Amino acid sequence: MYIELSEPYIIGGQITSRSQDIFVIRESGEYASLLKYEDYTSATVRKLEWCYSESDYHFFFGAGGQLRPMNITGPVLSKVIPWNLETAQYPESVHRDEIKPGYMLDLRVLQMSRFNPPRWFEHSPQERRDTPIRQIKSLLPEYLPDISYLPLIASNQLCDPVEENLYIASYVNPLKVRDCNQFYPYHIHYISTKELDSFEQLDLKNGQVIDLNGLNQTIDRLKNALIQTPDSDEIKTQLNQERQVLAAQSLARFYRNAGVQAGALNPEDVLGQVSQNQVKHAQVMRADRATVCMVANLMSFL
Incomplete structure (x- = not known):
């Protein structure tokens, strides 16, 4: 094509x-x-998780009162297994049967860092900083901002193959500058294998x-x-x-x-x-x- x-x-x-x-x-x-970019962030794409402000959020992968399962925390690319979906908190707009195991692609881990020095014709662009989200007090004590470890039976699922369904985590303002010590607005969208085939x-x-x-x-x-x-x-x-x-x-x-x-x-x-x-x-x-x-x-x- x-x-x-x-x-x-x-x-x-x-x-x-x-x-x-x-x-x-x-x-x-x-x-x-x-x-x-618009293929995985537009309003027509199924959105599973988001945190846009101190009052506008939904944590899909929250399990056992903790926000982040260990198997999808850290890597750029990892597997979303059946256990992750069984313990997930589905938003009202998404039906449980629509969502299948697949791959988490966390674009927040990737950086557009410069590896080469600027060329002679480049001009330093004006720095645009993202706005961090401060402590979400309403989360406590419902959730702990911590990582949950998988039970052994769920860990064994990590060895099983999954379909090419994508869970894409990305910042709301990916082109803005962020401080690694701060927490910023993000969302996670779901792309099915069938949708991936259509691109x-x-x-x-x-x-x-x-x-x-x-x-x-x-x-x-x-x-x-x-x-x-x-x-x-x-x-x-x-x-x-x-x-x-x-x-x-x-x-x-x-x-x-x-x-x-x-x-x-x-x-x-x-x-x-x-x-x-x-x-x-x-x-x-x-x-x-x-x-x-x-x-x-x-x-x-x-």
Whole structure:
């Protein structure tokens, strides 16, 4: 399936919500599903858990008077097992039979940290800080803000395979700055296997024998060609196709084949070689090389 990857990652020196798009490598290892930010956060998606303020919250995974089961606390990617669902607190809008075991993908653990120093043309964006939630007094004594350990019979379920249903935990304001000592608004949404199948799919067999350094050079040549003929649909199409190959093989080689479970890249770090001439042309910068930002590899559990 053709995936259009031309929307910008960066506007005015700020990364956009597109940096929160997720490639999910499926258990078969043949394809990766692309979940755009709105695909897992919009009002139409089933929401299981949230904490938006001191008075607006629902803790789905609260069990035994404690808020966090140990098996889904800490990892970026973990299993949601039958025991988690048997002890869960279902919101009124969600029917128990709709929710099945699957994988928890906790995007709060991933960071869009910079790994490379800024380029000569970058400007420091204005810092935007998230607003923390203070102590929720109404929780006590109903809940303890602590971790619950699974009984032995439930721990054994962690060895069993689960379907490709996703529980995606994310901050409400993912692009804002947070202090690791504070607690911030978040929510958890549920994506079923059927819904995951309906999203755009990237073929990981595409470009298996291509040298990626040579592909980078090809992309640079296409960028320069687009500057000369900005209305060329042929160049735009070829550029998008080459970028899809780069995305597919970045996922296949550096995540699937290497057994890497999850990761994130700041799009500012993977723009490639950018000339002064290219910086002046917005349409070329829109066609940047940052085709992989957030990744979850379900094949890593097999």
